[in-house]
Amino acid sequence: MTTYIIRRLLQGLLVLILVSIFIFLVMRLLPGDPLRLYVAQSQIENITPEDLERLRHEFGLDKSLPLQYVDWIGGVLRGDLGRSMFLREEVSKLVSDRFPITVHLGFLSMLFSGIFGITFGVVSALRRGKWIDTVFTILANIGITAPSFWVGIILIYFLALKLGLLPVYGYTSPLTDLWLSTRQVLMPVFCLSLFSLASLTRQARSSTLEVVRQDYIRTAWAKGLKERVIVLKHIIKNSLIPVVTMLGMQVGFIFGGSVLIEVVFNIPGMGRMMRDAVFTQDYQIVQSGVLIIATVVVLVNLIVDISYGWFDPRIRYE
Secondary structure, three states, rough: HHHHHHHHHHHHHHHHHHHHHHHHHHHHOOOHHHHHHHHHHHHOOOOHHHHHHHHHHHHOOOOOOHHHHHHHHHHHHHOOOOOOOOOOOHHHHHHHHHHHHHHHHHHHHHHHHHHHHHHHHHHHHHHHOHHHHHHHHHHHHHHHHOOOOHHHHHHHHHHHHHOOOOOOOOOOOOOOOOHHHHHHHHHHHHHHHHHHHHHHHHHHHHHHHHHHHHHHHHHHHHOOOOHHHHHHHHHHHHHHHHHHHHHHHHHHHHHHHHHHHHHOOOOOOHHHHHHHHHHOEEEOHHHHHHHHHHHHHHHHHHHHHHHHHHHOOOOOOO
């Protein structure tokens, strides 16, 4: 087990290095000069070439690309994510303010999609061909095809504007006001988890149908065990490996989808900050944000791989 974890950590480190190089080069290949955007934003009408060179030196843009990358990644290893070119604040402070918001929404979305997706899928498989199976299958197909931002706009129109049941936008920490926070995150969490919920429902249904055909399940029914015991002790646990794999893969989709959802609901999280940073070519924010999200995805996938041994004791890590 220890050897396997070390090998996976090394693989994850290689992935993070490749991601850092990729996002670093992509940001530098974007058209336009971020300094000129910064100058325009600062309302400086007349600026000399000497001033531009001074700013370029201040932000380290006068160095070659390899040296810029080494400076940035060296700072990351020291815990220094750099300084935002436009907000004039330390990126680490901006991340510490915004990242918990995105994690809060992402965690609730994973919890919601995991619990209900697995439940709907198992129930649908156990009641195959019944009306409840048809309803869950249709809803799952709709959930996969419906764009999350479009669903968010529809929910805002009906639940917030027409019925006045939920706030239109904003975010409040649950530590500040739990009730207001719960009402504000209901629509964003539903939109973020919609695709994952539908995907997990379909996968859980498929996996459960494979398991219920196994001989040991027939034997359990023949022995007269209660349905609750068979479902909880035999069917669910043995059908969860592909479901857990998909749940781990959904982490990237949830964090990626947070960009659109945070913009639609005006939530000051990492996704919205990175969206704004892309338009202003604020290199440090985008690079650090992508690297942090990639790290979370790598760690979650490692946890998922390790969990296989618990779900199926026959699995051995070599």
